[in-house]
Amino acid sequence: MRVIITHIMKSVALFLALFVTISNAETPESTTFAPTIANKTRPPGPAPASMVWIPGGEFSMGAAQNGEGSHEMPMASNDAGPIHRVRVDGFWMDASPVTNGQFEKFVKATRYVTIAERTPTKEEFPTAPAENLVAGGVVFAPTDQEVPLNDHYQWWSYVKGANWRHPVGPQSDIKGKENYPVVQIAYPDAEAYAKWAGKRLPTEAEFEFAARGGLSGKTYVWGDEFRPGGKWMANTWQGKFPVKDAGEDGYAGIAPVKSFSPNGYGLYDMAGNVWEWCSDWYRPDYYQTLMDKGGVARNPQGPDSPFDPSEPNEKKRVHRGGSFLCNDQYCSRYIVGTRGKGEVNTGTNHLGFRCVKSPRSSDNSVAQSK
Numbered sequence: 001m002r003v004i005i006t007h008i009m010k011s012v013a014l015f016l017a018l019f020v021t022i023s024n025a026e027t028p029e030s031t032t033f034a035p036t037i038a039n040k041t042r043p044p045g046p047a048p049a050s051m052v053w054i055p056g057g058e059f060s061m062g063a064a065q066n067g068e069g070s071h072e073m074p075m076a077s078n079d080a081g082p083i084h085r086v087r088v089d090g091f092w093m094d095a096s097p098v099t100n101g102q103f104e105k106f107v108k109a110t111r112y113v114t115i116a117e118r119t120p121t122k123e124e125f126p127t128a129p130a131e132n133l134v135a136g137g138v139v140f141a142p143t144d145q146e147v148p149l150n151d152h153y154q155w156w157s158y159v160k161g162a163n164w165r166h167p168v169g170p171q172s173d174i175k176g177k178e179n180y181p182v183v184q185i186a187y188p189d190a191e192a193y194a195k196w197a198g199k200r201l202p203t204e205a206e207f208e209f210a211a212r213g214g215l216s217g218k219t220y221v222w223g224d225e226f227r228p229g230g231k232w233m234a235n236t237w238q239g240k241f242p243v244k245d246a247g248e249d250g251y252a253g254i255a256p257v258k259s260f261s262p263n264g265y266g267l268y269d270m271a272g273n274v275w276e277w278c279s280d281w282y283r284p285d286y287y288q289t290l291m292d293k294g295g296v297a298r299n300p301q302g303p304d305s306p307f308d309p310s311e312p313n314e315k316k317r318v319h320r321g322g323s324f325l326c327n328d329q330y331c332s333r334y335i336v337g338t339r340g341k342g343e344v345n346t347g348t349n350h351l352g353f354r355c356v357k358s359p360r361s362s363d364n365s366v367a368q369s370k
């Protein structure tokens with residue numbers, strides 16, 4: 001009897017071990033995407049001007065470094081994993097990033113002065129050298145020759161007088177560029193515009209749900225092939241980074257909005273062209289936190305406070321979508337699901353934003369309440 005019992009117990013143990021192995025393999029975890037299940041709910045009314053309805057629903061969020069829906073990402077961090085299930089409610093989203101023309105209307109109506117146009121104080125930027133306490137913004141400049149890609153200060157510098165009207169410095173302007181995305185926008189600037197427009201900034205989860213355009217676990221917002229049928233699908237960088245942008249996609253630098261095809265939801269520029277602010281604070285371990293809680297994360301709003309181990313004193317919020325500078329040699333952040341981040345008071349010449357709007361107006365103060 002004893003032997004038999006032991007034998008049965010062994011079998012049970014073996015069975016359990018097998019079961020655990022199988023269920024581990026089949027549970028959606030860090031490298032697997034499950035299908036997107038869009039909500040069936042219809043928009044509660046006609047879309048506000050230049051916005052499109054995003055139904056919301058349940059989807060797998062994030063990017064795998066070497067798995068499905070990804071490719072090898074040089075210099076990429078692990079912050080876009082694990083892939084986890086998220087549900088978001090439906091909302092309207094601007095079909096394209098906010099343009100210079102739209103931002104000008106806001107400034108005319110409100111006399112708003114952007115952060116880049118204000119002289120920064122030592123209190124705001126305790127770590128900045130005194131000579132940098134002048135109004136301006138961060139601007140990309142190509143290098144004269146090939147450089148190691150480990151120090152971004154080789155191609156980024158703070159330029160006095162750079163702001164949304166002068167995106168790369170005082171000599172530059174936006175004449176004839178009403179249709180280009182507004183850049184040199186800090187987070188409070190984007191938030192002020194959104195509030196004026198009766199909208200808000202998207203959460204990171206809303207941005208990614210919208211960017212995926214109804215697809216599930218694809219590498220790009222349009223599918224798995226970077227150039228389907230040879231067609232350029234987004235404004236990114238070609239050639240040796242950061243020396244010379246060959247502009248093979250038609251644009252060396254920023255492009256007017258809607259220059260490339262929209263995604264499945266009719267949204268333009270959800271990858272490439274300019275980075276866009278999201279309302280979530282940035283933490284590299286946020287997805288892990290959601291995963292540890294288990295179940296489906298419902299309308300996640302980001303962590304309660306920011307933390308970037310690489311710059312622990314900076315308060316950063318999430319950037320999404322990548323920009324005209326993104327390339328496969330350096331950051332590949334046009335891959336849907338990958339994440340960016342930036343200090344909240346810092347604008348650059350490849351960073352803009354777009355707004356969203358919830359059907360219930362009380363839900364449009366989410367970003368401001370944090």
Ligand SMILES: [Ca+2]
Pocket residue numbers: 235236237238247248249250251252253324
């Ligand atoms: Ca380009």
Ligand SMILES: [Cu+2]
Pocket residue numbers: 322323325326327331332333
């Ligand atoms: Cu990039």
